[in-house]
Amino acid sequence: MAGPAPGQGRTRFLPESGRVAVRLTAEERARIGVVTDRLAAQPHRIEILAYGSVLDPARITDLTNSYAGAVASLRTARARAEVSAGALRRARSLGPKVVAGAQLETVEGSVHTDEAAVAAAESQLRTLAATAQQEWGPVLGRAIVERSPLVTRLIERADLLVQVTLPSGEAMKPPPATASAEVPPQSERVTLHFVSPATRTDQRIQGVGYYYLVAGEAGLLPGMSVQAFLTSPRESVGIAVPESAVIHWQGGAWIYRGVGADTFARHPLKADAPISADRYVVDDLGPEADIVVTGPQAVLSEELRGQVQASGDTDDD
Template sequence: MRRALLSAVLVSCACAGPIAPAWSQGRTRLLPEGGRVAVRLTAEERARIGVVTARLAPQPHKIEILAYGSVLDPARITDLTNSYAGALAALRTAKTRAEVSASALRRARTLGPTVVSGAQLETVEGSALTDEAAMAAAESQVRTLAATAQQEWGPVLGRAIVERSPLVTRLIERADLLVQATLPSGEAMKGPPATAFAEVPPQSERVTMRFVAPATRSDQRIQGVSYYYLVAGDSGLLPGMSVQAFLTSPQEAVGIAVPESAVIHWQGRAWIYRGVGADTFARHPVKPDAAISADRSVIDDLGNDTEVVVTGPQAVLSEELKGQIPTSGDADDD
């Protein structure tokens, strides 16, 4: 839509030659303002094209740090949980056999050589030693898997794997998904927030994530500090996805927070429309490094309370562009 409109502007310019500013042609739709064009729209016109404005005041806002999220495959957690459960079952079996063998050995020794021959005693002793060794091996396997869980996933998730807690059960059943959120290299936080947010592609809708624990390893692509978060399994995310994550920092930025619906992208930049007079609005650039707070861009160069177009900025841009296209009468006059 925007490309088509721009093409129409370029074609008209090529056909009609240089265009005089709209305000010099007796029009009142466009006005000069600070080197840019301001659009005049009455309340009735704004209502007709779906433009909504709001007066916003500058105030402190918690800054959100953009992190890089990866939805992890729970297969390794599932494998470790099942392996540990299998090792526990094997240990219980080995203990039972060792207890039975030890009891048989004690009984054979009590009966003495008059009842139990030397060969039979040796057989019982061999069985007892074999079962005791099997029990030791089973205990070692359990300890190894518990240590592996701790090393790979940290104390919180590692303990959950060993205990097969509801946290791990929900991950195995995919009622929840595990997201690793990695801060940009060099970025740090005193403590991760209890809740964070991830954007679900392609609509970029936000879903809430719940903090689990610091990650035991970083994302090799980013080399930053990482944290584990949980997100609902029905959030629209899938294992293997890369997503944008937003972690709230204790730092603050002072300015006017504008919603995403107020921002338009035009000529490679982000813009908003701000009020510059009665029923008059002009485009204002959004800094590329503008702080983000609660999914809103914080504009720190507007000064006092400002009327901002919060819904329908595309319609205002359309009116601005239409006002710069000469009418057929103007072309004939040239």
């Protein structure tokens, strides 16, 4: 005897909720690309969703070059001061019989001018060092002054600097050594490495911020805004469901869970479900559950097809 045609005899209403369950044998699931996995509830470290801005390194480049120029100017000024000081010592040692008073005054004037140039160059150097510290904090400020590999990689865009800002009212002490960000448009995650606390907040968010490094080849560009994720010490107990298991339909997010042998029902995903390691932590599925982790859209199609056909059968009656 022939079995039911595709989409027929596969749906039934669950008495406890009124929702529709879908029957799919292992052969049918394999044919339409549906994969399930039995997942258990356990504690998961929660990720805080933050806001990332990829910063333009132009200001760091300008400060680094200005500081290097100021160092060169100071060396030149000191060299000139040493020459004029030496000339003054020689003029004085020769005495007034050899060096006229006017000549001595000229040499002394050169010494004073060169000393003033040294003082001005030293002041400029201190000002630039203080500016670097004020604008970028002690870690990046010192890197600018020392032209360390950290700053060299930023100037060469081998690395990019990302300012990660927590939602207003959130704080993390200490911030995690690594975080992640989603690269548009595929939303693939890339790793961020902590540098230092940010010296200013993002005006749009008004939260605490941190500087992180990301590889220049990661796909981000200066000026981009991205979603960032920082793992907090807080934990949530539940089943970690991957993004591939989630479908978005009729304004909500859903997953499919097993409710019997070869039978699956759509289950709502809470809007505020915590995230851990790029997975949603679901706390209302019990200690363990069979979850459709691949192909939930195909199950939804079967559910809707079954409902339409069931409705047609009712109309015929």
